Amino acid sequence: MIKNVEIINKVKNLTAGKPEMEKLVLSILDDESEGKQFARNGKPAIEKEARERE
Amino acid sequence: MRINSIEIKNYRQHRNTKLDFPFISGGFDLHLLVAENGVGKTNIMNAINWCLYEEEPYATKKNANLPLCNEITLDEGLKAGHASESVSVTLNVTRDGKRYEFFRTVDVSVKDPSAKKVSKLSVTITPENGNSEFYEEEEARNVAIACFPKKIREYFFFDAEQLTTYFERSNKELSVKDAVNEISQVNVLSAAIKHLEGYIKECDKTMSNLNPKLREKQESVDKLEKAMTDLERDIDDLEQSNENARLKIIELDKLLNGNENVSEDNRRYKELSEQIDELETKRKGLDADQKKLISKYYVLLSMYDINDSTSKYIRDKEDRGQLPTSIDPEEIVKSLDAGECMFCKTGLSHSAEEHLRELLKQSALSTKAGGKLTEIKNDIEKACREARKYNEAISDLKQSIEEVEKEKAKLEAASEAIRIRLNACSDVESVSTWFQQKEDLSKAMRSNDQKIGSYRNELKNKGTQLEDARKELRKAQQNTEKCDEARKQKEVAREIKEIIESVEEDVSKTIRTNMEDKTKYWFDTLLWKKNTYTSIHLDDKYDIELIDSFGRSCLGSCSAAERQMLALSFTLALHEVSGYDGMLFIDTPMSRVSGENRKNFADVLRQTSMEKQIILTLTSDEFSANVREMFTSEYRSSMTLMKVDSTEKEVITEVK
Amino acid sequence: MAERDRFSIENYIYENVIPVIDSRKFLGLGKGKADKDSADRSELFFFAMALGIKEGKRTPLATTHGFIQDTAIPGIGDFYGVSNAMSLIYSLALSELRKEGREDKIHDLEEARKVAQEYANTGFHKIERWLNDKNLDEETIMFRLIGEMNRSTASQEVTA
Numbered sequence: 017m018i019k020n021v022e023i024i025n026k027v028k029n030l031t032a033g034k035p036e037m038e039k040l041v042l043s044i045l046d047d048e049s050e051g052k053q054f055a056r057n058g059k060p061a062i063e064k065e066a067r068e069r070e
Numbered sequence: 071m072r073i074n075s076i077e078i079k080n081y082r083q084h085r086n087t088k089l090d091f092p093f094i095s096g097g098f099d100l101h102l103l104v105a106e107n108g109v110g111k112t113n114i115m116n117a118i119n120w121c122l123y124e125e126e127p128y129a130t131k132k133n134a135n136l137p138l139c140n141e142i143t144l145d146e147g148l149k150a151g152h153a154s155e156s157v158s159v160t161l162n163v164t165r166d167g168k169r170y171e172f173f174r175t176v177d178v179s180v181k182d183p184s185a186k187k188v189s190k191l192s193v194t195i196t197p198e199n200g201n202s203e204f205y206e207e208e209e210a211r212n213v214a215i216a217c218f219p220k221k222i223r224e225y226f227f228f229d230a231e232q233l234t235t236y237f238e239r240s241n242k243e244l245s246v247k248d249a250v251n252e253i254s255q256v257n258v259l260s261a262a263i264k265h266l267e268g269y270i271k272e273c274d275k276t277m278s279n280l281n282p283k284l285r286e287k288q289e290s291v292d293k294l295e296k297a298m299t300d301l302e303r304d305i306d307d308l309e310q311s312n313e314n315a316r317l318k319i320i321e322l323d324k325l326l327n328g329n330e331n332v333s334e335d336n337r338r339y340k341e342l343s344e345q346i347d348e349l350e351t352k353r354k355g356l357d358a359d360q361k362k363l364i365s366k367y368y369v370l371l372s373m374y375d376i377n378d379s380t381s382k383y384i385r386d387k388e389d390r391g392q393l394p395t396s397i398d399p400e401e402i403v404k405s406l407d408a409g410e411c412m413f414c415k416t417g418l419s420h421s422a423e424e425h426l427r428e429l430l431k432q433s434a435l436s437t438k439a440g441g442k443l444t445e446i447k448n449d450i451e452k453a454c455r456e457a458r459k460y461n462e463a464i465s466d467l468k469q470s471i472e473e474v475e476k477e478k479a480k481l482e483a484a485s486e487a488i489r490i491r492l493n494a495c496s497d498v499e500s501v502s503t504w505f506q507q508k509e510d511l512s513k514a515m516r517s518n519d520q521k522i523g524s525y526r527n528e529l530k531n532k533g534t535q536l537e538d539a540r541k542e543l544r545k546a547q548q549n550t551e552k553c554d555e556a557r558k559q560k561e562v563a564r565e566i567k568e569i570i571e572s573v574e575e576d577v578s579k580t581i582r583t584n585m586e587d588k589t590k591y592w593f594d595t596l597l598w599k600k601n602t603y604t605s606i607h608l609d610d611k612y613d614i615e616l617i618d619s620f621g622r623s624c625l626g627s628c629s630a631a632e633r634q635m636l637a638l639s640f641t642l643a644l645h646e647v648s649g650y651d652g653m654l655f656i657d658t659p660m661s662r663v664s665g666e667n668r669k670n671f672a673d674v675l676r677q678t679s680m681e682k683q684i685i686l687t688l689t690s691d692e693f694s695a696n697v698r699e700m701f702t703s704e705y706r707s708s709m710t711l712m713k714v715d716s717t718e719k720e721v722i723t724e725v726k
Numbered sequence: 727m728a729e730r731d732r733f734s735i736e737n738y739i740y741e742n743v744i745p746v747i748d749s750r751k752f753l754g755l756g757k758g759k760a761d762k763d764s765a766d767r768s769e770l771f772f773f774a775m776a777l778g779i780k781e782g783k784r785t786p787l788a789t790t791h792g793f794i795q796d797t798a799i800p801g802i803g804d805f806y807g808v809s810n811a812m813s814l815i816y817s818l819a820l821s822e823l824r825k826e827g828r829e830d831k832i833h834d835l836e837e838a839r840k841v842a843q844e845y846a847n848t849g850f851h852k853i854e855r856w857l858n859d860k861n862l863d864e865e866t867i868m869f870r871l872i873g874e875m876n877r878s879t880a881s882q883e884v885t886a
Binding site for chain 3 (some may be wrong): 101131356360361362364366367368369370371373374375376377378379380383438439441442443445446448449450452453454455456457458460461464
């Protein structure tokens with residue numbers, strides 16, 4: 017998990033007004049910090065977000 | 071994260087050691103293990119490391135020669151006829167509200183205790199409410215590394231010796247910068263960016279494969295993006311260069327203040343010196359001309375009366391016809407003999423004959439003398455005329471000399487005035503150099519400005535081109551549904567990547583500045599010799615520089631104790647700034663620190679333990695009276711005394 | 727014995743005065759190997775001769791040492807604005823011969839040579855006195871010479 021508060025706060029600032037994007041970025045970073053494969057979690061999450069966009 | 075307890079069975083001198091580190095809410099999470107040297111304090115750290123990573127990184131004198139398994143246990147096992155005895159370490163940890171129990175065990179052959187055996191690691195994770203999870207082997211190892219990242223273990227497990235050589239990079243697995251990035255999780259950002267870049271490339275490839283023309287358009291876009299990045303970078307470099315030049319010019323202006331004219335004066339002084347030299351050469355030439363004039367006219371003027379008289383004499387002779395004719399007398403004789411004129415061949419009349427005889431008579435008189443007079447006549451007249459030119463010649467020369475003298479005096483006066491001014495300036499050469507530097511810098515700045523202007527234009531153009539290229543690319547991509555899907559995925563990924571890149575840049579900058587500030591804060595608190603240093607600086611590789619009050623770098627001249635303080639300060643700063651939620655285990659931290667200074671050290675650790683678990687091992691020596699005072703039961707959560715039994719092969723603990 | 731094809735000076739002058747004139751480049755008249763502006767020996771001889779004329783006296787040569795070849799004289803005429811500098815010597819000779827009523831000897835080169843040499847000898851002795859006078863420097867001598875020239879008949883005529 018991302019513990020560094022600075023990182024978390026900066027992500028929140030940069031995604032202000034876009035809660036879905038905030039969630040997506042933090043989840044990718046959490047997975048990365050736990051050594052989880054990007055292909056397993058990150059990619060599907062991105063694809064889902066892409067589908068939901070027009 | 072904190073360690074709740076460690077249970078060590080048959081590991082080296084710890085036959086059956088149980089250490090509890092209870093947490094008292096609102097108190098000081100500080101735990102002391104006190105024992106003499108050689109009792110087994112360091113092996114507690116080794117036990118933890120062995121449990122988590124199957125390594126024993128902390129050297130002890132005994133370990134090298136002894137088996138992993140406790141000797142008494144091996145003896146008893148041999149007597150009892152056992153084939154092997156178990157060594158195990160159980161580490162109980164709380165992290166993010168969950169309990170983790172790490173358990174490593176290995177069976178050691180009683181008969182051949184040094185034979186290598188494979189140990190097993192398992193971990194049980196129990197949340198507050200919920201079911202436990204159990205992991206073994208690979209997964210257990212991953213959990214261990216997630217809780218206690220091996221790469222940065224030097225930043226939460228310390229021994230005193232490590233502290234003194236902290237800043238020597240060769241000792242570390244990981245450079246300080248890498249460690250900072252690891253602890254502060256900036257490396258997570260970098261890794262995520264890399265994955266996203268890879269993903270974006272995959273999307274591009276998908277789109278290119280679906281639409282081959284896309285590749286071309288993609289390449290155009292990529293090329294333009296790169297060109298723009300390069301231009302932006304070049305512009306930044308030039309702007310930085312100009313900024314540096316501007317600051318330098320300000321410095322130079324300060325140095326030049328009051329000496330603005332020196333450079334010009336210096337140049338003019340040299341110029342005048344050259345001109346004066348030229349005039350002196352000219353003057354020497356005029357001197358030589360003057361001598362020539364004297365040489366010439368003295369002769370002419372001294373002889374003037376004589377020549378004038380000679381000239382008059384010759385004219386007189388001429389007038390009287392006493393000078394020989396220009397006709398050769400021999401020809402006259404021939405003509406008389408022939409009775410005809412030798413020149414026109416006409417016969418001579420009587421009067422003509424008389425005339426010729428008369429001529430002959432005249433020319434017979436002083437022929438040679440007369441001839442000489444005729445010969446010199448013109449030259450003497452010329453000499454007189456030349457002599458009369460003297461006044462004009464001397465006047466012209468005098469005027470030339472006066473002009474040169476006047477000009478020279480003028481230049482010398484100007485030169486002297488400048489010399490006086492220059493003498494008032496103490497260092498003409500330096501001032502000239504500064505001026506030149508300032509000119510060169512200004513010139514460079516102007517040139518950079520031009521380049522910046524031109525690059526900005528180019529950037530603008532490229533920006534427009536990129537927009538167009540992207541539009542075209544999007545259009546091309548939109549043509550295929552699948553392409554469109556990949557395109558959208560790429561967009562999302564790019565957006566995420568940009569966010570993370572921005573975070574990475576900001577956080578990296580902030581971390582370093584905060585690290586400097588915090589390290590200085592802790593160092594100030596720890597240091598007993600106040601005011602021996604003024605600042606701490608970390609470069610972008612996190613190499614630490616300690617600057618003393620004379621502005622000199624003084625890390626190299628620090629004592630071992632001071633280096634320990636600095637290392638501890640840096641580590642505390644690292645934990646704080648990186649947000650690393652981990653404990654600190656420090657083995658004999660005060661071995662190099664003496665007397666009153668231990669009080670400082672203890673004070674800092676006490677303060678830190680309000681936020682973070684600290685486990686200290688101390689020798690009785692370190693646990694001096696004033697340290698004991700600092701760590702009364704009010705200020706600590708636990709204290710365990712360790713000693714060895716009479717065999718010296720087993721540790722006994724006593725909780726105080 | 728006077729030499730027939732050259733103008734001579736006294737041995738003493740040749741050995742003691744000429745070297746000093748050369749080394750000091752006295753009035754620009756000395757002859758040095760590297761000095762491109764050195765006066766011809768002729769120029770020096772004529773100058774000495776002019777000094778003697780100004781003194782108004784001839785000094786017979788006690789000894790002789792060849793100084794200038796006859797053939798070298800004509801060429802220096804350009805310097806004085808005449809075609810042949812020998813004309814000046816004959817003019818000088820004439821003035822002396824007229825005093826003795828022997829002007830019909832004007833063409834006699836040896837007569838002319840004798841007159842020129844003796845006047846030049848007077849001049850060289852004067853130069854010697856200048857060179858030995860520690861109180862006299864070149865600038866002062868030049869100043870005096872210019873003063874004399876300014877007061878001469880020719881310059882007065884022009885001014886008038």
